[in-house]
Amino acid sequence: xxxxxxxxxxxxxxxxxxxxxxxxxxxxxxxxxxxxxxxxxxxxxxxxxxxxxxxxxxxxxxxxxxxxxxxxxxxxxxxxxxxxxxxxxxxxxxxxxxxxxxxxxxxxxxxxxxxxxxxxxxxxxxxxxxxxxxxxxxxxxxxxxxxxxxxxxxxxxxxxxxxxxxxxxxxxxxxxxxxxxxxxxxxxxxxxxxxxxxxxxxxxxxxxxxxxxxxxxxxxxxxxxxxxxxxxxxxxxxxxxxxxxxxxxxxxxxxxxxxxxxxxxxxxxxxxxxxxxxxxxxxxxxxxxxxxxxxxxxxxxxxxxxxxxxxxxxxxxxxxxxxxxxxxxxxxxxxxxxxxxxxxxxxxxxxxxxxxxxxxxxxxxxxxxxxxxxxxxxxxxxxxxxxxxxxxxxxxxxxxxxxxxxxxxxxxxxxxxxxxxxxxxxxxxxxxxxxxxxxxxxxxxxxxxxxxxxxxxxxxxxxxxxxxxxxxxxxxxxxxxxxxxxxxxxxxxxxxxxxxxxxx
Amino acid sequence: xxxxxxxxxxxxxxxxxxxxxxxxxxxxxxxxxxxxxxxxxxxxxxxxxxxxxxxxxxxxxxxxxxxxxxxxxxxxxxxxxxxxxxxxxxxx
Ligand code: SF4
Ligand code: SF4
Numbered sequence: 001x002x003x004x005x006x007x008x009x010x011x012x013x014x015x016x017x018x019x020x021x022x023x024x025x026x027x028x029x030x031x032x033x034x035x036x037x038x039x040x041x042x043x044x045x046x047x048x049x050x051x052x053x054x055x056x057x058x059x060x061x062x063x064x065x066x067x068x069x070x071x072x073x074x075x076x077x078x079x080x081x082x083x084x085x086x087x088x089x090x091x092x093x094x095x096x097x098x099x100x101x102x103x104x105x106x107x108x109x110x111x112x113x114x115x116x117x118x119x120x121x122x123x124x125x126x127x128x129x130x131x132x133x134x135x136x137x138x139x140x141x142x143x144x145x146x147x148x149x150x151x152x153x154x155x156x157x158x159x160x161x162x163x164x165x166x167x168x169x170x171x172x173x174x175x176x177x178x179x180x181x182x183x184x185x186x187x188x189x190x191x192x193x194x195x196x197x198x199x200x201x202x203x204x205x206x207x208x209x210x211x212x213x214x215x216x217x218x219x220x221x222x223x224x225x226x227x228x229x230x231x232x233x234x235x236x237x238x239x240x241x242x243x244x245x246x247x248x249x250x251x252x253x254x255x256x257x258x259x260x261x262x263x264x265x266x267x268x269x270x271x272x273x274x275x276x277x278x279x280x281x282x283x284x285x286x287x288x289x290x291x292x293x294x295x296x297x298x299x300x301x302x303x304x305x306x307x308x309x310x311x312x313x314x315x316x317x318x319x320x321x322x323x324x325x326x327x328x329x330x331x332x333x334x335x336x337x338x339x340x341x342x343x344x345x346x347x348x349x350x351x352x353x354x355x356x357x358x359x360x361x362x363x364x365x366x367x368x369x370x371x372x373x374x375x376x377x378x379x380x381x382x383x384x385x386x387x388x389x390x391x392x393x394x395x396x397x398x399x400x401x402x403x404x405x406x407x408x409x410x411x412x413x414x415x416x417x418x419x420x421x422x423x424x425x426x427x428x429x430x431x432x433x434x435x436x437x438x439x440x441x442x443x444x445x446x447x448x449x450x451x452x453x454x455x456x457x458x459x460x461x462x463x464x465x466x467x468x469x470x471x472x473x474x475x476x477x478x479x480x481x482x483x484x485x486x487x488x489x490x491x492x493x494x495x496x497x498x499x500x501x502x503x504x
Numbered sequence: 505x506x507x508x509x510x511x512x513x514x515x516x517x518x519x520x521x522x523x524x525x526x527x528x529x530x531x532x533x534x535x536x537x538x539x540x541x542x543x544x545x546x547x548x549x550x551x552x553x554x555x556x557x558x559x560x561x562x563x564x565x566x567x568x569x570x571x572x573x574x575x576x577x578x579x580x581x582x583x584x585x586x587x588x589x590x591x592x593x594x595x596x
Contacts (some may be wrong), residue, residue, distance in 0.1 A: 067559060070578060076514055076559040092515075121516060128521075187580050190557040193522075193549050254540035262589045270581050270589050 005381075030499070056343070058114040059105050061098040067121035068153050069189040070206060071175075072267035073228060073258055076121075092120070095132040097319060102137060104322045106144060107332035110339035116147045118171075124154040134165045143333055147171065149226075153189060153205055155212030163219050170216055172209060173226045176234050177241050179203040184233050187267070210248070217249035224252040229276050229284055230268070231258070242288040253288055257281050278441060282411060299472045350386070350474065373492045375404035378479050379414065379440050379464075381448035388470050389480055392451035399475070400443060403483035408476045414439040437462050447478060506542035506569035508551055509535050512563040519554035519564075528554060534563075 056373055067076065093101065106112045115137060117123040123130040134146050148162065155172070162170065176182045182202025189201040196204065216223045225245045227238050234241075242253050260268040267273075276284070378421035381395035400411040411436040416436045433455060440446065446464055449471040459466045470478035486492045507526075509519075513534035517571045520528045520535065526547045527541035537554070544567065555564045555572035561579065575583040 065516045066521075066557075067516070068557070070559055072580070076516060121518070124515070188578065190518075193553060193556065194551055195556040263593060265586075267579050267581050270585055333533075 034284065039502075056113040057109055057111045058116060059102065060116045060118050061093055061101060061114055061133065062120055063093050063098045063133050064117055064119055064123040064126035065092055065121050066125045067151075068125040068191075069122070069151050069201075070187050071151075072185055072187065072273075073230070073260060075265040075269075093319070095129050095136065097322075098133045098362060099136045099140065100322050100325075101142060101317050101319075102144070103327045103329050103332075104325050105317055106141060107327050107329065107334065108316075110336040111343070112144070112334075113340070114169075115147045116149065116169075116171075118149040122151050122154070123148050124150045124158050127158055128153070131158075131161055131165065134167060138165050139328060141333070143336060145169065149173065150212075151205070152212045153191070154208075154210030156208055156215055159212065159215045159219065159221075161395065162216075167221065168464065169222045169224065171224045171226055171254075172213060173228070174206075174209050174213075174241055174245060175227050175230070176202070176237055177206055177210070177244055178237060179206060181234050181237050182206055213245065213248050223250045224254060226254045226256060227248045228258050229255050229281060231274060231276050231280060233273070235276070235280070235284060238284060238286055251319060255281065255285050255288060271320055277435075278414065278439075285412070372403045373487050374491055375402050376445065376483060377402055377411065377443045378445040378447060378482065379443040380475050380479070381446070382475060386474055388447050388473055388475055391450050392446065392448040392455055392466065395448065398440065398443075398446070401475070401479045402481050405487075408483070410480050433458060437464075440464055445482065447475075447482070505544060506539040507544060507554060507567065507572070508535060508537050508565050510563055510565060512560055513558075514560055516559065518557045518559065520554040522557060524548040524553065531546070558580070 049413065061416045067074075070076075102115050117130050117133060130148065134148075137144060137146060139354060146165065146167045148167055148380055149171040150173070152172050152174070155170075175185050179199045179202040182205065183199040186202050186205060188195050188197045189205055190196075191201070213223055213225075225241075227234070227241055229235060229238060242255075245253060258268060258273070260266060260273050260275050262269050378401050379394055379398035380401060381390035381398060382388055383394075395416065397413050397415045400414055402409050402411050416439045436455075437458070440462075443464055445467055446459060447467050447470055450468050451459075451466045456466050467482065483492070509528075515530070515532075515535055517530070520530060523542075524545060524582060525541045525543055527538045527543075529538055548594045549556075552566075556565070558564050558573060559578065561573045561575050561577060564572045564576065566572055575586075
């Protein structure tokens with residue numbers, strides 16, 4: 001099971017919610033082709049709204065172990081605690097345990113708005129477990145949104161059940177719409193009590209996915225499509241996938257990079273299939289964005305991730321810890337309502353132009369700058385709330401924004417040391433920094449709350465300017481004002497050295 | 505005659521609900537087949553169900569002790585390739 005990401009290109013300040021301060025607001029503008037009721041659904045969903053993910057949290061529970069297909073990027077050994085790859089979880093839960101865990105998390109982290117079942121296998125290949133979990137939550141915690149991910153093979157048979165439980169978000173992983181491409185991604189499927197291999201397998205899977213997509217859209221269920229970008233296998237083809245799924249009514253297309261290392265034991269990992277570079281991913285997302293809303297903030301969470309996107313507090317809610325817990329959910333629900341109302345008030349306030357006398361520079365201000373300035377990629381360390389509020393050394397990921405004369409736009413998330421957790425596996429700290437530098441390729445600035453002396457020097461040596469002067473400021477405003485500064489200093493008048501080289 | 509599950513099974517539950525004879529036991533460290541119950545899906549399905557969905561190569565053996573899904577048959581990864589990579593990673 002994989003999850004991936006996508007983005008929108010709309011200009012800052014053009015957002016329907018009037019979120020002038022937010023490049024993330026681009027997401028609502030990118031969704032402007034959608035009917036109002038769908039935009040409302042997306043508004044508070046951390047996985048779908050770039051702006052909402054700063055404020056709300058989501059959670060996955062691992063109740064679905066079995067799978068009915070094999071993908072070349074997946075290894076069915078799913079119990080490795082050191083990995084944060086999609087499809088990897090540490091503890092398999094029964095539906096009853098899962099419900100308990102969800103209630104515990106929702107009571108402790110009131111921002112938790114969305115519960116997803118994503119694996120570790122295919123949720124719809126485990127219909128009893130998946131539906132039992134949803135059923136209990138729909139009854140006991142009606143304020144939590146429910147969503148599910150699937151490869152689509154079993155989807156047409158379960159659409160009615162999902163609708164009956166009021167599941168309003170389904171994530172469908174579609175890597176191809178051509179069986180000849182699919183034959184290089186899926187070695188087999190289990191279908192009608194037989195294992196089917198080769199092109200035929202891909203043909204059946206694709207047909208079921210498309211049928212499921214159509215059925216969900218016809219019933220008004222939100223469908224997000226995930227695709228894994230596999231260079232040389234489906235890269236060009238994904239443009240066609242994007243066109244087709246949009247035409248059929250998917251509301252978002254999320255293109256995620258293939259993650260393949262020999263250590264993972266997957267077909268691609270062992271056969272030396274590489275993942276895309278940041279640039280390739282961005283190019284493809286841009287190409288698809290012309291067609292529909294894309295989502296770029298996806299973190300490819302583990303199937304049991306808990307917390308805000310990019311953070312995992314799962315260890316706090318392990319089985320032994322929740323077992324003895326007594327939860328008064330009605331009381332928790334009242335508190336959750338308050339917290340959500342406060343968040344909404346804060347978001348509404350953030351959408352207002354700064355009051356007179358404040359010296360914040362709005363991103364729209366940079367529109368007045370002469371057009372010859374080149375765009376600059378800036379990486380941001382944040383732990384949420386839409387602020388620059390994380391120490392460089394603590395950042396496990398960076399949000400990348402592109403500042404230009406026209407706009408500040410959110411480009412994507414770059415993970416650092418994301419696929420293993422300990423120095424035991426990953427070697428020395430030097431290695432981590434090296435990995436960070438690699439993750440930041442193409443960026444010219446890193447904005448963080450603080451940064452150590454040593455990494456400061458190494459970043460500078462690598463041509464990246466560390467900046468801690470905008471700590472606790474809203475991200476887009478800081479990016480815009482720094483860009484403004486660079487413009488004034490004449491630092492962005494020319495193509496960057498790297499760009500010049502590429503064009504030569 | 506019966507099938508059996510051996511070491512390497514990842515307890516993924518895929519096989520269990522499919523077995524027409526309720527012969528599969530969800531036990532630790534890995535799932536097992538009750539030899540007395542398994543009838544090789546005889547008369548029920550053309551293919552033994554457990555062996556048709558199991559995603560892990562080599563963990564289900566037929567009545568003769570032969571792996572139903574030998575190395576490379578499910579993942580497409582040539583066994584030499586896997587062995588070579590393992591050696592490489594071990595040497596790091
Ligand atoms: S061969 Fe058939 S009867 Fe025997 S354990 Fe497997 S599924 Fe059950
Ligand atoms: S399908 Fe295979 S790996 Fe999964 S539980 Fe059954 S024997 Fe074990």
